[in-house]
Amino acid sequence: MIKEENITTEATKTDNKQAIIEIKDLHKTFGKNNHVLKGVDFVVYKGEDLVVLGRSGSGKSVTIKCIVGLIQPDKGEINVFGENILELPKAELNEMRVKIGFLFQSGALYDSMIVRENLAFTLRKHKRDLKPEEVEKEVIEALDNVGLSEAIDKMPSELSGGMRKRIGLARTLILKPEIILYDEPTTGLDTITSREISELILDIKHKRKTTSIIITHDMACAKLTADRIIVLKEGKIQAEGTYEELEKSEDEWVRSFFE
Template identity: 60%
Template sequence: MSTIQAEKIADPWPIINRSNEPVIEIMNLKKSFDMEPVLVDVSINLYNGENLVILGKSGSGKSVLIKCIVRLLNPDGGTIHVFGEEVGQLGNAGLSELRKKIGFLFQSGALYDSMTVRQNLEFPLRRIKKGLTEKEISEKVIEVLENVGLADALNKMPSQLSGGMRKRISLARTVVVDPMIMLYDEPTTGLDPVTSDEISELINDVQQKYKTSSIIITHDIECARATADRIIMLKDGEVYTEGTIEDFEKSTDPLIKSFFK
């Protein structure tokens, strides 16, 4: 048992209603590359309405974990249930339907460079929200751009945007289809401190406005402080410990202290 677990008081879930069913349930997940283990028997739950931060150093398996959730990578063992469905047992049609409920914000943002901001946001709407009128599509695009503070970027190309603006547009494109779960892969990487704070604030805004449940992969302590309802730390592909931000900040564990200098 890690230091933080030893320090914690009787209830290890101080902010989660334990009667809630998990929206994501990961059990005994394993993944290796070229015989090198990246995830080792990882078990994690994401509960309805929470922002769960997965913290850890580079190479600890954080990004691999969320790619397994949407089956961008296939795990070597264990199970992942999302809304009660076992992801590994879904066929192509079932997996496609499940992915419509999950927003994935990639580190790079993954905008289409040949499309305007408007076109980038319209593209997933036309694919996923079939049946919307042109007016409804336009209104939805403008709504999400206003929510990320970039309504004036509607007709710009990605090349005309700063790194922080690209990240905001990527977030707008992710939420435009009303996902129920958000997966954020290092959302503040490469951003200056002020812009990083703005992205963290947007993550909280998305949680409130869209009632999402989110997993936030990061090694950015300030992002974790700003967004986390609960934190799980990975070390060498395993769950090292979990707790609230307050638990982590008061811990005497040397590894945890190295993050919270």
């Protein structure tokens, strides 16, 4: 369904793996006493789908919003492709952001635009030299990639929750990002649609060779998509491992996610 692409990056190598994202000692406090992140450290390797679990308020979404600059951390480093994005000038940061796709919980579509216009708007914003026929071709291809080419002239209000998620993902994919950050991609969806979205995440990984962080409460999604899982507790990493390893954790709190 999705076309193969050769994506190359320059990143540090650790144990023969390329570290695409490196988070070091990340801290974030809101107000005076709401300490959301308290020294988070982790690495995401090239081609890996890393799932982040944690209770509400544990800092999962704040972490990935820091990676794309939607939230500024108080302390720490965020290295993406070997560059500390917290030190990049605005122009270079904007170039980096094009390589990072972000799928919001809601899909974040513009309600006043039909699907075609939603995708074309994103494309024109970043690739202004494209001709109208080239934009149309890219829009059709992106929709075909998520199996919704027939929705091209529909308004967001005409779409189901699962369709909105797919369109949101198509809009993310249209810029051909090397990294995709998924914020609760299956929340609010029924079991069957949730599995379809999870399978689409896997399809994207295998065909586009993307590197992803997936924030989720959906353990079925985590089991299907995760190469590795980290568990956040009160702003710190409590555990790390595969689904099977954490399912058998000696830590009762960690194990409770898998019961």
